[in-house]
Amino acid sequence: MQPTSERTAASATGTAQLPQAIEARNPGMPLDMDWVMSAQANTSAIERRAATIGTRRSVKKEYQAAWLLKAISMIDLTTLAGDDTPGRVRRLCAKARHPVRQDLLDAMGMDRITTGAVCVYHEMVPTAVEALAGSGIPVAAVSTGFPAGLNPYHLRIAEIGESVRAGAQEIDIVISRRHALTGNWQALYDEVAEMRRECGDAHIKTILATGELGSLRNVARASLVCMMAGADFIKTSTGKESVNATLPVSLVMMRAIRDYFERTGIRIGYKPAGGISKAKDALTYLALVKEELGDGWLTPHLFRFGASSLLLDIERQLEHHVTGHYSATYRHAMG
Numbered sequence: 001m002q003p004t005s006e007r008t009a010a011s012a013t014g015t016a017q018l019p020q021a022i023e024a025r026n027p028g029m030p031l032d033m034d035w036v037m038s039a040q041a042n043t044s045a046i047e048r049r050a051a052t053i054g055t056r057r058s059v060k061k062e063y064q065a066a067w068l069l070k071a072i073s074m075i076d077l078t079t080l081a082g083d084d085t086p087g088r089v090r091r092l093c094a095k096a097r098h099p100v101r102q103d104l105l106d107a108m109g110m111d112r113i114t115t116g117a118v119c120v121y122h123e124m125v126p127t128a129v130e131a132l133a134g135s136g137i138p139v140a141a142v143s144t145g146f147p148a149g150l151n152p153y154h155l156r157i158a159e160i161g162e163s164v165r166a167g168a169q170e171i172d173i174v175i176s177r178r179h180a181l182t183g184n185w186q187a188l189y190d191e192v193a194e195m196r197r198e199c200g201d202a203h204i205k206t207i208l209a210t211g212e213l214g215s216l217r218n219v220a221r222a223s224l225v226c227m228m229a230g231a232d233f234i235k236t237s238t239g240k241e242s243v244n245a246t247l248p249v250s251l252v253m254m255r256a257i258r259d260y261f262e263r264t265g266i267r268i269g270y271k272p273a274g275g276i277s278k279a280k281d282a283l284t285y286l287a288l289v290k291e292e293l294g295d296g297w298l299t300p301h302l303f304r305f306g307a308s309s310l311l312l313d314i315e316r317q318l319e320h321h322v323t324g325h326y327s328a329t330y331r332h333a334m335g
């Protein structure tokens with residue numbers, strides 16, 4: 001056990017351990033087609049850069065436990081399955097409130113930690129809201145005909161309002177991939193702008209479904225259009241595409257966020273989602289955020305993991321860090 005050094009390490013990251021609503025809203029701006037069309041992506045350079053990020057030790061070993069705690073505070077703990085039940089959602093919410101065993105937290109000098117949010121389908125929003133009451137943990141609802149986004153338009157818009165009225169504080173919408181694939185950026189802009197209006201005070205995360213956008217250049221352009229239309233976060237994937245979050249896509253999206261910030265002064269959040277299930281991968285993503293966007297983005301206000309099983313592996317790594325042993329997966333509530 002390393003309580004003393006970890007107490008130092010835990011505070012070294014400056015982690016905001018408790019969730020708060022995402023702070024400033026993005027008011028959006030008129031669609032700037034010159035800017036959108038100027039966005040390019042040099043695929044081979046991006047892939048080369050992505051290939052090196054996991055090989056460098058950006059997070060020093062002695063601080064890894066602190067970084068893993070920080071990662072937990074940035075997880076949108078997710079269940080998006082056809083067989084979701086109120087019982088499963090209640091268990092997930094209990095886990096969001098207490099993601100790490102108290103004896104492990106004590107050993108690391110931490111009082112309390114929670115996940116960034118709980119993410120569910122609309123039908124599960126009331127259950128999650130009730131289960132998280134008083135915790136400060138927001139409920140995120142996937143909306144607009146998730147995951148394909150091909151329901152009738154008026155129903156997709158109406159679904160947002162329903163989720164907001166049910167208590168969701170964050171809405172993860174899916175974009176119409178066809179607008180990006182056919183270069184109809186005006187249609188994508190109009191769609192996201194209307195969805196943002198329907199969100200009201202709830203924060204909007206726009207899911208690009210990058211695995212279906214055909215090229216990194218389309219990812220760059222779709223990212224910009226969503227931000228211009230008022231997205232508070234841009235998110236990679238639903239978790240249901242055959243290719244979900246990747247490092248090359250993340251580089252492109254983070255650079256679009258940086259570009260938007262440099263030109264407008266507005267910070268947009270980033271949410272990689274789908275297939276991120278290992279603690280080591282989480283550390284790689286955090287290192288990428290630090291290098292591409294800077295420490296200012298290492299907060300739940302501006303960075304989230306969309307993940308259903310990442311917490312399980314992080315918990316196992318933390319247990320190993322404290323006790324020197326790995327416990328069996330089945331011993332964990334979410335195993």
Ligand SMILES: O=C[C@H](O)COP(=O)(O)O
Binds near residue numbers: 078080274306307
């Ligand atoms: O938005 C979150 C994703 O659906 C979660 O994907 P995952 O189950 O691969 O972690």
